[in-house]
Amino acid sequence: MKLPLGYRYAATYAGIRKDQRDDLGLILSEPPASAAAMFTRNRVQAAPVRLARTHLRGSGGVARAILVNAGNANCATRTEDRVALACCRALARALKFPAEQVLPASTGVIGVELDHRLIVRALPRLIEGLSPDRFQAVSHAMLTTDRGPKVAFGEVPLRRGAIHIAGMTKGAGMIHPQMATTLAFVLTDAVLSPARLRRSLAAAVERSYHRLSVDGDTSTNDTVLLLANGASGVRPAAQECLVFDEVLAWVMEDLAEKIARDGEGARKLITIRVLGARDDSQAACIARAIANSPLVKTAIAGSDPNWGRILSAAGNSGVVLDPSRVDIYVQGMLVCRAGVAARFAEHELKHLLDARECAIRFVIRGRGQGHARFWSCDLTEQYIRINASYRT
């Protein structure tokens, strides 16, 4: 898949994390790009989140660079604001554009001072290393407990030419993916205004990152950035914008699914579909309750077709629900019909649940048209091992 035109990438080891893996990444757009962003709704927000928001406002939604570090969230420290600002300024000075066209993002431990000199000193070799084909290197540098990089690509063939989309993300969250910080950077070479881009991003996030075992327990650093630098020269016509939005959402769904699949300690991807709710938002609410239930997640980990936990979790979603109208399918097998146990081959279903992917379908009989798809993962002992000693 072709990368979007007009972007260059670099990554290096700046010494922020202990193990010697790249921990600093740079994405540079040659033409100034339209930019849209969505940030954590946590009341405790890291300095890079606050600064990126300020920069976007100041620049009127124009950005040239994304500067990302792993290993330290630059959050809840005495110097966090100064650190974020100093890094953006140093980069802007070196590249000769306004500091507010740099969007910073950080992920890692909270509450530990980040030495900005580590980053400032690494900038020259970062800039030196900029190349159009180091996309993968940045996608590696932003990782923390992830088992591997997560990227997705799309292409939008339009009448006047093709637009390319490329996304990278990190996050190995499990119960609360966002608390382990989710970052996502999505790049396109389409010609699109910042305002148009914001609408596209909001719609795509609704279908992807907001369907990822999210329950509002977002991290202090979550950041999703979308840049459109126009380097393809292709401006989607009004009626073509829907196609662009569809491919963008597809790329971001792909990224979100990859986060769930790589959940900390997870062995299984769980995909939950809810059908027949009053509207999509109620469907998402039910799906989220199932996705966040540790009892459902542990049952799936143990290949235990304990559908009663699915029904009970749904009953707690806050959505008005008549259990006698609910059918539940697990791995395509009907386990609950009209709110009570269906006759199913339990032994066979346990065997099917040993697969790496688990599909739950929750169907409300009636005339409701609301539906939602949601990604989650199983909850294993490995999750505990990872998180009981994250800092030490």
Place this chain on the structure above:
Amino acid sequence: MKLPLGYRYAATYAGIRKDQRDDLGLILSEPPASAAAMFTRNRVQAAPVRLARTHLRGSGGVARAILVNAGNANCATRTEDRVALACCRALARALKFPAEQVLPASTGVIGVELDHRLIVRALPRLIEGLSPDRFQAVSHAMLTTDRGPKVAFGEVPLRRGAIHIAGMTKGAGMIHPQMATTLAFVLTDAVLSPARLRRSLAAAVERSYHRLSVDGDTSTNDTVLLLANGASGVRPAAQECLVFDEVLAWVMEDLAEKIARDGEGARKLITIRVLGARDDSQAACIARAIANSPLVKTAIAGSDPNWGRILSAAGNSGVVLDPSRVDIYVQGMLVCRAGVAARFAEHELKHLLDARECAIRFVIRGRGQGHARFWSCDLTEQYIRINASYRT
């Protein structure tokens, strides 16, 4: 501690659960008792919950017996309503009082048919075994994954004599204690009207069961019952009701704390205090967010003083919060001052965190008077082992 007067107890093995431990319990009040109850708010409610509610309404808040079984939730099955009703009727017939004076409660697996004949056949020997000193036997019969029984006692010395309170509860929930079903039966020999009793119960539950890592993800069977049979002959005077309420709340806090301490797989009790919020309900909201965070719970399991997760969890509670006004103490040690890292002896704190009890204090500087205490427990690999194969 003296038990309340006028109650008799019995327990037996009816064959509902596989291992041969008592699974059926009966509490009988000799005089008809005033009764108050609080039930799960889950949209999916088990038949015994619905029937107990109907019975209380029908009897005007008068009850003679509590019939409880473990091993099967009698929920989401074809016959659940018939089963619950048949058991209550058979007991009422044998004891010669109206069926609506029997309050049923069940806990165990959801979605598996419960054979009412097991219970009905066991009733004669249950009734035969009734005795004023078999309180502990019932507290054992109601258990599921609990490591042991949970009971608490109180005495209210009033001008006209003493009132006694005795409570028993079950539940080994961890992240969502309620989904593993919480049952609580609290008995007193005070003379109190059903209406007065309902007010006392609501106030006590607010301070106890609603401060127990609860996030609305309640089980299908949660039931708290309070009976007052007047056998002491002591009716609290108007000004004495506050004393009764205080002791009742104390007994129920004791029960709630015992549930957290016996959380599935838990090694540590976590007690969270929030001070300085705008009001108690906001304090409880912050405490609940901390109590429910799997990342906080796993950090405590690993004796990792990762206070950033506490701050981040609080930031997600939905309460408006200025991090720069927050101090956090762990095991009495100041770890976060005004929203940023305090200087603390990390090694020493890790050592302190190896204790079986963990205390978190979250203080918001300012003039707010709201405070809350909340109980939770650490999240360990054992929790996963228990829940990955609950049914099998």
